[in-house]
Amino acid sequence: MTAKRKKTLTAVGAVAMAAVVGLGGTFAWQSINQTALNEAAAALNPGGRLHDDFDGRNKDVYVENFTAAADGTVIFARVRLDEYMELGVDAGRNQEADDRSVDPVVPGTSISDKDTWITRTPGSASPFAQYWTWDMQGGQTVYMPTFNKNKDSLKADINGSYEGTDAADDLHYDDYQTYTPGQQITADATYDNDNNDVEDDNVRVEEETHTAANTINGTVITMEEWAARWEAYQTAVEGGADPETAAADTQVKGDFWVWDADGWAYWANPIQPSTATGLLLDGIELINPPSDNYYYGINVVGQFVTADDIGYLNGTGFYDEEAGKLPTENAEALIELLTGQDISITRVVVESVTGATTVKKDSSLEFNVNVTRNGAAVEEPEVTWSVAGNSSEGTKFVTPNKGDARLWIDKTETAKALTVTATYTDVAGEAVTGSIEIKVTDPPAEVSLTADSTVYQYGTMELEASVRDGLDNSEIEGATVSWSVTGQTSGKTGVESTGDRTATLTVGKDERSGNRITVTASYYDPNAEQTVTAEKTITVQEAWQAQIQSITPGDADTFVTIDGIKWKVLAKDGDNALIWAAEAVDVGQYDLTSSVWRDSAIRTWLQNWLENETRILKTVAQETQLQTRDSTREIGDGTLQDPNYNDNVMVSSDEWITTTDKVFLLSEADLFGTYNGEAADSRDYTYGSQLTTRYAQRAYTGKDNSAWLRNAYSNSSRQTSSVPDSSVDRWQYMALLSEQGSLRQDGIYGPVDAAYITKEHDILPALWIDFSMD
Incomplete structure (x- = not known):
């Protein structure tokens, strides 16, 4: 986000500095570690020094303007307090080790990454409150003006650091000093001796005598409380009151900290040279010692500005987004009141409509823009859209409207990241831009x-x-x-x-x-x-095995489904069951030349079907010995004689062929008890006897209207019922089963079906299977 302002100001200084206090212990205090953070920044310190005094319990946080009263600069300050706590064997130790044994009180935070520490905010239930209580009522203390007057330095002024103890020394904070007003100390003061911003480059040291003094006696209020005062102040001024009088009456300025909801606390008065603010934090107390090793840290971050460079021009000071959140709208009102500056800011914020920051190739992502002027939304802003970083000309905006746009990512795009920018021309005629970076990924597989x-x-x-x-x-x-x-x-x-x-x-x-x-x-x-x-x-x-166990053989209404096919249970023999398809699995020819089961194409087809089209059945199918007649012997002589009285023809072959099969067709005998319409021989049966006696037991769901049986069958060429003659070669015909459950030469459901073996009819497999569950 780039913001353009009404005028160009002289950059005098904007600074960010911080101090951290770390506490550790096992059932008691063990260590204290205080170090300054952010010890380098590309900005000149205007003269502010963050003070952090700590004696183990009394902790004072305040800000000093260390410039001389005669030639110093008035400054403004804001301070933020971040917390962290961890428990465990390595609490506070071995910070660089990958295998540290610690449990942060707040998951996802880390002792070594202070960006993850938790900012204390007003009115919030701190996750550390079960262990620690804070005193943030304000107050004052006696301080010794800092001897670090190097404006390049961003180190905090620390009073009190842990130096260890031994048998003869039980003091944890040997260097903590208590001062009295008027107390003097003579020591070397450090000054910057050049115009650059490198901390230890070209410094000078001068011996000086400093006199301890009281800080201002301050209090702490919330931004919500200040906002109510601000409303009262505006009402008074709009009503004609003198601004200074109204400010005094409504107390919108004064010696107090204004603690905003985002955690930043603003000193509500200019900090004069050679003075220090009242206390923001006056003390901490351990109220519930953990039952394990612990480390507790408070990271105190301070930022200072001068009236003529609040930082919004160059993204420093209070507007340094890397150091924290930008001032809220109420905070900007307070800053304008204190500094007398008009913070006229145009902001352009680009976001994807869905909130996504990643887009796939060969797809699009829609963006919208939010433009504000001094916090107020600009209605229907007209912006121009652009994309940078793309390798393909096919990556472009396909619907660039005033306030929204859709970016298409070409499938050949090789860039890993793109920058989408919206440019808005504000009322001052300056181009203000807002950008968002999006990651480009391949569409997932x-x-x-x-x-x-x-x-x-x-x-x-x-x-x-x-x-x-x-x-x-x-x-x-x-x-x-x-x-x-x-x-x-x-x-x-x-x-x-x-x-x-x-x-x-x-x-x-x-x-x-x-x-x-x-x-x-x-x-x-x-x-x-x-x-x-x-x-x-x-x-x-x-389990299909359990289903078979519960089915009575010959039950015409109860099926078991195996491999997606419904099956009838015709017989059981121990753990084996004879099952027969209740629905056609396919249609096909019996053979091109033979009606003999052993040599038929349909037998080979069924073997392949079992192996390749089934998953369960092929693993449980049992080998079965079958006997079928050699139908090639059933040859007619062309006469119309009754074959039973014609010695020239064989009515029913009495020569048998034995095969071993895992899958097969049922015979005419299995279903009707006959062969060629005559009483069957025991060898015609699959299981020694007839398996069905009712049409319902034999009916099936077909693709054709007839299904193949295993044996040859024909006793008439004149298409009349039950009148056999000797005119045909019976081996050219096969026994068929109608969908309704009748033999095709039945006289009830129609005349004989001259079913040549080359025709296609339904296929109903039968097989013995093992249904044990061992």
Whole structure:
């Protein structure tokens, strides 16, 4: 933010200095460490010295104007008090060690980073109040004017520092001195002897005698209290009162500190040469000693200015944003009153609409601008927008309006950071700018997760993730994801990586049925410097094994779903169950040339289906021995004779072929108890006898209107019901099951279906499976 003011002033001086007090102990005081902070700054000290007197309990904080009364400069001051406390073995020690054993009272603060220390503010509940109480009622003390008159020096004047104790010396603060008014000390005073601002460069030393004196007797009020006085003062002046009289009557100026809500306290009077302010802090007291080693620090930060350079011109003094927050609107009113200066400030603040400071390539970010003049908002400010630092011409504003704009980041942009600037011309004709720096990142990779929506108790599920580039959507080769699962109720439910982007989810036997667990695949994108994830919520179902246990064989209404397919339970034999698809898994041909099960293409198709299209079934399917007739022997002679009375044809082959299969089709005998419409041989059955007796048991949900059975079938070429003849070769025809559960030559649901083996019909797999849960 750059602010333009009404006029150019002469820079006389603006300074920031600080002192820190550190207290430590184990059930009692152990150490005291006081050092000055900010011992270098590119600004001339106008003559202010921050005093910090401490004897272990009585702590006085005040400001001295050390310039001579005859030729000195009036100064103005503000002071801020920051706190820090830590507990633990290394409290106050080993500050540079990475393995310090300490617990800060306020998480996130650090003894070595005073920017993290907590500023004491009025009316706030200090997080350290359980240990320490402060006296901030004001007051006065006797002080010895500083001998450090080097205006390049920003060191605080310390009275009282810990020097250790021994058996013969129990004093913690040997160098703390108590002064009485009129007491004199002769010592060397240090002066600056050049015009630069280097502290120890070209100094001179002169012997001087200084006389102790009382500070001003001051008090402390809050900015809220002062604001009420300010309102009364303005009302009086607007009513015609003399400003000086009104100031005295309303007490808007005087010997007191005004403590603002941001923690800065302003001395409400000019500080005359060779005088010192009243006390801001008059003492601290440990009221609740910790039961562990501790360190407690107070960092006292002071800033001083002269009336003709408050610091708003060059960002120093009270307007040094690196040293603290800028004066609030009420504080500026107080400063103007004290200094007689008109702080006319135009501020331009640029922010993203969402508050984001990071933008991805191949996307946009919208900005708005807030312009204020002396704290009052400028309505509908007209600004011009610009972007700096970009490498691509495609990175540009696409909607630059008066008070807002949208910046597009080209996908080829290589810059890591951009500066967005809004320029406003104020009433004085000066260009005022506000800027914001934004970080440019690659769009994060996109992770997708492939998984079923349900999983069984005591079951597993294979998971697979895909990771694609956020810019061009290409697959990121070699990307490795990590896996996690949440929401489980069983300690045996977990996910284990099986490859760069694959994993197996294992569900415990005791996982609660109906529970919803969430599987997450995570990928850290080094280009976008962030972790991207994909989630899948999966519902746990009762174990399919348990479901089978509860199903009565032949139940036409209760199914078990395995591998996404509904199955009927036709028989059980110990821990094995014969299951049959209640819905077609596909449609296909039986074969191109043969109706023999052993040689059929559909048998090979089912084997491939089991291995490649199922996850659970292929692991539990049991080998089954099947016997089917050699249908190639069933050849007609072209006559219309009843085949049962024609010696030239074989009605039903009596030659058998044995196969071993894990998946198969059911036979006509399994469902109807017949072969070619005639009583079946025991070898025609899969399990020794007929498995279904009702249409409902045989009905299924199909893609076609008929499903293949395992054996050949035809006893009519004249498309009439149940009238066999010898005109056809029976091996060219197959037994079919209608969706309603009838054999296709039934006489109820239609005439014979001349189902050549090359046609496509529904496929209903059957298989014996192990449903044990051992």
